[in-house]
Amino acid sequence: MYELITHEEKCHGCGNCVVACPVNADIDPAVAGGKGPETDEVIMRVENGVVKILNRDMCRGCGTCIESCPVDAIELKVNYR
């Protein structure tokens, strides 16, 4: 299984991960258009300049957010069982 984790001390709040995430884009048209989410029903968003995970269990593990983060502040941990 995978788990989405963030390293808040590294995050500089660019929001790349928020708009890159296909799940977010599907939920909120504003995200699809490259803008900030207008709902809490997304996986993560930037709050006070730092990424915050709101709905971890909605993550489908595609890894797009990790690709888009310039500072390795978001990570997908894979738990082999």
Place this chain on the structure above:
Amino acid sequence: MTAELLIKNGVVYDPTNDVDGEVMDLCIKDGKIVDKVSDNAKVIDAKGRAVIPGKVECHSHMVGATPTSARILRPEDIRVRLSSATGVRRGGGGRTVPTTWEVGYEYAKLGFTRAYEAAVTPLYARQACREFDRMPILGKGIFILMGNNWMIMDYLTSREQDKITAYVAFLLRATGGYAVKIVNPGGNEAYKWNTEWNCHHADDPVPYFGVTPREIIKGLCTANEELCLPHSIHLHVNKIGTPGNYEVTLEELNITKNIEVKCDSGRAQNTHATHLQYHAYGGDSWGTFESKADEIAKYINHHDHVTGDSGNVIFGDATTMTADSPAEWGLYKMTHNKLITGDTEAEDSVGILPFLYSKKSPVHAAMWAIGLELQLLTDPWKMFVTTDHPNGGVFFDYPLVYSWLMSEKARMDIAENIHPWALKRTGLGGIDKEYTFYELVIATSAGPARAMGVSKTEGHLGIGAKANIAIWDVNPLETDFSRDSAVDKLSSAAYTIKDGEVVVKDGEVVCAPMAPIERVLPQVEHDIQKAVEEEIKTRFKRYYTLQFENYMVDPELYLSKSDRIEVVSGKLHVIPHEIPRDVET
């Protein structure tokens, strides 16, 4: 202040009122033509001079994001023509992409009193409004690009014509637009996915949308007529500049044949097809390239639902600019000239490339001839003189085109000294028609005024018309234009009068008032308008980089000097930006 003017003994040409070279007086009061003026009126002696209604430019690229980008792409352009400030004129310059103020002055010198910007995407309408606010003398309006718009294609897919109509109304209101423009329907969208893609004919579906150019043209024409807009749809058909494209042109002109014209603006057409020279080619390769101008002319002469403009080519330096970016990409691959190619979000695309029309090129020589052939063979009430400025040539050079139309000798002098294809691959050599001065006035003033939907007040000199007038130092009754070059005689107006005010005298700009932008404010039923606006808002979030709230062009900020044309149950009402001062009180 009551400004009165008397133009005495002019040789008047007013085709709308069947006046063909009659010596008569014109009286002007408060910017309008009236039946008499007082003895205090200022007199202009027009004895032996031609008096015509101000010319109307129905298709030109002069303001907005595209010409502005072209100015940046071509810094050399301003070096070829610089003009310094005078007491009246601001300094400026440029030839293919002149500065905004210059465009107004120079058109006025050629006797124009009105011009339309032919291609503006809604996103960049602000820029066009701002520039138009700084273009003196000319009356003006903006065509809004809609032929590759995602919302429109979505509504076509779901077959919701009423929503297309409501969305067209919304776009025109949101942008300060005057008319609906369609460029290479669907093809520009295809190009944005893959530079080698395009829509090649009326039934070639747009990738990922599935709708066809035919459906786009039909849907927008239907919307245009349901909204009773003053102008018809303004259409640049598919397959520009390719051998054999005349069949696509005829096919697409035929699409709107049965759509009823519903407008009281005076126009008879439901489709204006632009720069048809570029769409009148036969053959199946550049080797077999030939003119089919006769076919296009025949079609238009026999069908009242279409008008067109010529899109003449003039040899020399031009700047091609169009929303038809696949065409520009084709030119780029041919010339490797510098290119701008752009994607305007969910709306359309753009391409800009400097281009040289050479007398030695077989294709260019034939294009030159095709433009003239088309104009000479078509009824001037249905075919207007343009160069699609600055695509085929620059508007400064219009007098050259006039001279070729008015003199067989003038055009044969050129034809015999350029590549032989000018005569071998076209029918120009067999045409002995020469335009009369009267016909030239039709094709440059009365005709375009009617097609643009302003003929009630412009393009003629009857009582009540706006006093937009050009006077020339030539008496056509005594001049044989087939021998005496029109270039010398028609290059600068003796007088240009805009709304009763002398703006050009002896070829010099003497006064440069600012005329308003005209924009239409069509209405649809409240419920459908609300529904569409809600839907647009959601799609906006998904498709656009900016917020819906920032999309609308603020009328206070950008359109304070605009005349609003309201359409109320099919009737047009013009609401001037300023209530005219009451002269009695």
